[in-house]
Amino acid sequence: MNKIFxxxxxxxxxxTFAKQLSKELHIPWHELDAIVHHQTSEGRMKRTAEEQIQVIKEIDRKGCWIFEGTDRDSYQCLYHMADTIIFVDPPLGIRKWRILSRFMKxxxxxxxxHYKPDLIMLQMMFKWTQDFERNxxxxxxxLRMYEDKVIRIRDVKKKDQTASRHLR
Incomplete structure (x- = not known):
């Protein structure tokens, strides 16, 4: 198990889970948000979908990896490349509380x-959550197309035990 999405x-x-797993398995972790929005001398820039795919493929050529992020069109290659896909899916109420808690912190x-934590961003996070539930x-x-390599984690408190059991 060398490639985990x-x-x-x-x-x-x-x-949080990706960082823990990276440390436990000694596999480099990559935040997909940092691939979409990268820091340049001019500030934070957004890569095109093609550029994002290129960066992902460059990292893949190096061997083992853990990528974490949301489901975007430019990430579809990761479903094919990954040995294991972990879908972190806690209840909606927990996610809403975390959005508010994160905003306050x-x-x-x-x-x-890496962004401006204002009311517009807070609204966007709730919108993305709503859109995800609708879709x-x-x-x-x-996920069913890759069911042989998908692990679903619903219970946040048990996610370490659940994933560790499957990943060893």
């Missing part, structure tokens, strides 16, 4: 972020 919607816990300077059936259908 951790996918989930905003505030699902995928970044970011505005109090307790949690760093869940099509996402679930996509």
């Amino acid at each position: 951790i996918v989930g919607i905003v505030a699902s816990g995928k970044t 970011q505005n109090l300077g307790m949690e760093p972020c 869940r059936p099509s996402f679930e259908a996509k």
Whole structure:
């Protein structure tokens, strides 16, 4: 197991889990948001879908990896490339609470972020969550195409045990 794609919607816990798994398995972790929006001398720039795919393929050529992010068109190659796909899917209420909690922590300077944590971003996070739930059936259908390599984690408190059991 060398190539792991951790996918989930905003505030699902995928970044925290990816960091833990990376440390445990000694596999480099890559945040897909950092591939979409990269830092340049002019500031934060958005790569095109083609550029994103190129960066993903460059990382893939190096061997082992953990990628984590949401489901985007430019990430479809990861479903094919991954040995394991982990869908982090806690209940909607937990995700909504995490969005609010994160917003407050970011505005109090307790949690760093790569974007401006304003009311517009807060609204966007709730919109993305709503959109995901509305489009869940099509996402679930996509996951069924890869069911032999998908691990679903619903219970946030048990996710470490669940994934570790499957990944060893």
